[in-house]
Amino acid sequence: MFPKFKEHISNKMPFLKGKKLLLACSGGADSVVLAHLCVAANLDIALAHCNFNLRGEESDGDEDFVRELESKIGVEVYVKTFDTKQYVETHRGSVQMAARELRYQWFDELLKTKGFDYVLTAHHADDSLETFLINLSRGTGIDGLSGIPEVNEQVVRPLLPFSQEEIVEYATSESIEWREDSSNASSKYLRNKIRHQIVPILKELHPTFLQNFLNTQNHLQQTNDLVVNNLNELKAKLFEPRDGAIKINIAELEQLQPLESYLYGLFKDYGFTEWEDVKALLTAMSGKQVVSKTHLLLKDRDCLILSEIKNRVSQTYPVYIDETASESPITLKLENVKNLENQDQNVVFLDKEKLNFPLVLRNWEKGDYFYPFGMKGKKKLSKFFKDEKMDVISKEKQWLLCSDNEIVWVVGKRADERFKVEDSTQQIIKITLHT
Structure with missing residues (x-):
């Protein structure tokens, strides 16, 4: 696996070389193997471990295990403990979403204060398949079917071409120890149900199912890239900057067909979800508006005005x-x-x-x-x-x-x-x- 990993870094992620990298390490096989591979590839890494205090002594055992990696593989380790349950009570939402928010807030803090260039996560091909099936079950567009991106701003996922089976086989062959998360065996979470009950059946259908899926996802990503390029060209043409906002001519918008798809593509990144309301805005009276969590879309005579919502403080x-x-x-x-x-x-x-x-x-x-x-x-x-x-x-x-x-x-x-x-x-x- 190491030669394949080293080749992947050289061909697809050469920008990681010489950079200061923060590797998210849970103590599980995926992240521990990634840490070993990065050290072997002479990448400059430090480990970041989150103790979410959700599994009692098991969570503390994971923390102790990751701390010991500092001396075992010669890398610096950062650890942070979270009161996840209290965060859920305060902010509502699920435990999974709370853990994700806390994790990435801390990573962002470390990037800024410690001078790291990128965060590495150990998502692999099976994770991408599970995400595809979750999005498919909920209903999604092509962007939701394109899988987990290898690079998303400062977050990089070097293990996406590798299966979980490859990772475990490498750990076993190299006598690499890791921790098992008991919650991964529970079927009360949707992802675990897909992992344990659906994916094994899909892999039985064809011996190369996972690789076939990766090929298909690559084709979807390329198609999505074409769509994104087209939308960016349209934005450059239709979106006219004006006094800190964006002015869009309605008549030009209405010429786009299929209109609903174009409205989604042009405005989805601004947080809008009520697409019938967005479409209705085109024929509404001046002054009507649709609001997302971050932006406001206003009908102003023959135009739409798109602006960011800012907390207005009297000055x-x-x-x-x-x-x-x-x-x-x-x-x-x-x-x-x-x-x-x-x-x-x-x-x-x-x-x-x-x-x-x-x-x-x-x-x-x-x-x-x-x-x-x-x-x-x-x-x-x-x-x-x-x-x-x-x-x-x-x-x-x-x-x-x-x-x-x-x-x-x-x-x-x-x-x-x-x-x-x-x-x-x-x-x-x-x-x-x-x-």
Whole structure:
């Protein structure tokens, strides 16, 4: 197995050579064999072991076993203990998902703090087959049938071409010890049911079933690559960056057929799952929107606006005459002048004596109102935004210049009537927005 492994690294993963690698090691045959193979191939590895405290003394025994590998194979070992059950109670979800989240959060931390380049995991061909069957049973697209990726950003899986049988045979032939996880024998988990009850029957159907599956999965991956390339070309054509968001012309979207498949391919990476709602957005009234956990998709007349959802924190910045705050998100110049000049949307003239300094630049808030210049009476800012046909993205980026929390200027849009220059005005201040 070692010559095949060494050849695989040289041909498919040469980028691992000379890099600092963190190997996820449970103590089972797969990860222990991977550790031995990496050491034999002169790869620079350290081991990371997670003790999830789910199997009592057995979990502690796994930890002790991995710690002993530090002296046995000459590599550094990192160990972290988790209160997994408490995490499940706090965050809900399954124990398996909790363990995965805790594991990769810690790996990310080690990558950043210890300078590792990649995380290696010991997933093998049988794991990929099981994942394929799980996804197939739940319903999935071609990406779900393409198997576990060999490289996913900083996570690398060097054992995917190898079967579990090959791994165990190598461990036995090289007298490599490992730990058995008793939970792997339980059939209460879906993966274990597939592993113990379905996969053996499939392998009986044909002596080379697993290899045939790997070949088929390789073909599916190549087909998926073609799809992804096509979608990336479409995104480059259809997705127009605009003020930190993305604008997509609806008419061009509707020309794509089959429309449902294209909508899925174009928007799935943004967390959307309600595909009927996404499709309905194309013919909905302006202002309708669909929200995922990470993104917002808004109908804005003849376009869709795609934007990332960020936790909105109200920000304020003091503004002084003849001085610009260095941290201010926009540049305002305030200066004393003697006369009114030609005004445009980026310039306002105000009665200085009606203002209390420093003025404050802040985000808009629900309930804000002002007295629009040239009009009688006050108007809610939300109504003003609607009349101006401002979309959600534009509203979030709108700044207000205030005096004692009274709106002086909806910056770049409309000044407030209460602060206008009158015949009795003694001092005039000019405020310019530099874009």
